[in-house]
């Protein structure tokens with residue numbers, strides 16, 4: 239183990255190593271691939287497992303969805319004309335899928351990889367909170383199992399790094415310990431979780447909907463609702479974090495003496511890149527970004543969040559990977575900022591208001607900026623529900639009665655508005671555990687010094703970040719540039 243978080247040691251750690259990465263087409267995956275290639279061009283090889291029908295499609299996906307993305311700009315400038323050759327030499331796409339045993343790879347490939355791989359980073363996941371239970375289970379639970387089985391075949395493996403989420407803790411309050419989940423553990427007292435039974439339940443449910451000749455839409459809804467029901471039964475707020483917790487359990491149970499590191503970034507509140515390679519760059523809209531986009535478009539008047547609560551916004555798995563080298567045991571790291579440098583939501587809201595005052599998002603016909611309306615924040619779900627009931631549910635009910643009286647003249651309008659209302663309420667219920675989260679995920683074990691040297695910033699210590707400056711100058715402009723149409 240590298241005792242201190244020394245950026246030179248982090249960089250040196252990857253020299254000559256072959257790394258298998260899953261999830262490289264995702265947000266975190268491409269940040270990781272770019273960073274390794276940039277800070278350590280002497281890495282031996284990055285094998286990227288890509289969901290694709292064949293190797294040509296896998297290559298195409300890497301070229302368009304990974305190395306072709308804006309975040310590789312700095313690396314492209316660094317290598318100039320030789321960029322494509324560099325990528326060709328270092329990056330090896332593989333067509334595979336973690337839902338299958340042996341990751342869907344053939345025997346020859348498996349044998350070749352098992353002799354070659356030093357490190358495995360499993361970042362692949364189904365990250366949608368409200369996805370079908372079978373789909374999420376296959377990726378987040380069975381996928382973790384298949385990765386673990388493959389890892390055991392790799393005879394020179396130094397580490398399996400599994401990316402989980404800080405929200406496997408559910409809706410716990412206070413400081414969340416970096417503690418492993420034991421097989422069968424749940425967040426509800428007295429309940430016992432049997433992963434095998436969950437798998438059987440999924441198979442049965444699927445059989446039943448098929449037997450009933452249900453439409454695809456009904457099947458999808460049934461499987462989505464099953465996931466949510468099972469998650470809540472065991473104390474987790476949604477299918478995603480429930481299955482991520484089960485993935486951790488299986489990994490802990492099956493790993494034997496594999497050196498395993500589980501990192502738990504804070505979900506949904508991962509924000510844009512702070513410094514390098516591209517300040518403000520990001521992909522995919524997170525909860526807090528919908529607030530910024532709503533402000534930019536002046537299309538949001540209410541938001542469910544407690545402004546006094548702390549959000550978590552920082553992550554650097556590269557540094558963690560190197561820091562944990564050669565530990566035979568299982569290590570768990572929370573990769574978050576909340577305890578070390580709290581960033582209350584109020585800071586984001588104030589920075590946002592100031593930003594849009596200085597950079598008006600819209601103008602009147604006479605060229606004057608449109609006056610910014612202050613958003614209304616709800617700090618609890620019951621208050622939000624009460625507001626929605628008075629402001630929207632009640633008028634909807636009146637519309638329903640008028641529709642009956644007018645023999646269906648407003649059917650379409652009523653149908654439209656009710657669908658929108660149900661959607662907003664569903665999203666609020668789904669995201670409330672995050673917007674109102676009262677847990678403090680502390681990065682306890684790792685060294686808390688800033689890992690900066692030779693010009694590479696591992697951004698390991700959130701203490702150094704001025705949140706207001708970051709939101710005002712980096713994150714909000716990033717959201718406007720990369721996420722707003």
Ligand SMILES: NC(=O)c1ccc[n+]([C@@H]2O[C@H](COP(=O)([O-])OP(=O)(O)OC[C@H]3O[C@@H](n4cnc5c(N)ncnc54)[C@H](OP(=O)(O)O)[C@@H]3O)[C@@H](O)[C@H]2O)c1
Pocket residue numbers: 260261262263264265266267287288289334335336337360361362363364365377381401402403404482502503504505506507508522
């Ligand atoms: N972003 C966050 O806020 C956050 C916070 C905490 C934890 N995490 C964790 O960090 C990891 C990466 O998150 P992300 O936000 O980067 O996710 P993402 O953008 O949704 O990307 C998910 C990645 O997983 C891949 N994948 C999904 N199913 C797969 C399968 N069966 N086989 C192989 N690859 C598969 C996807 O490939 P396709 O392109 O083929 O779909 C994609 O590359 C996940 O484990 C997530 O749980 C993320």
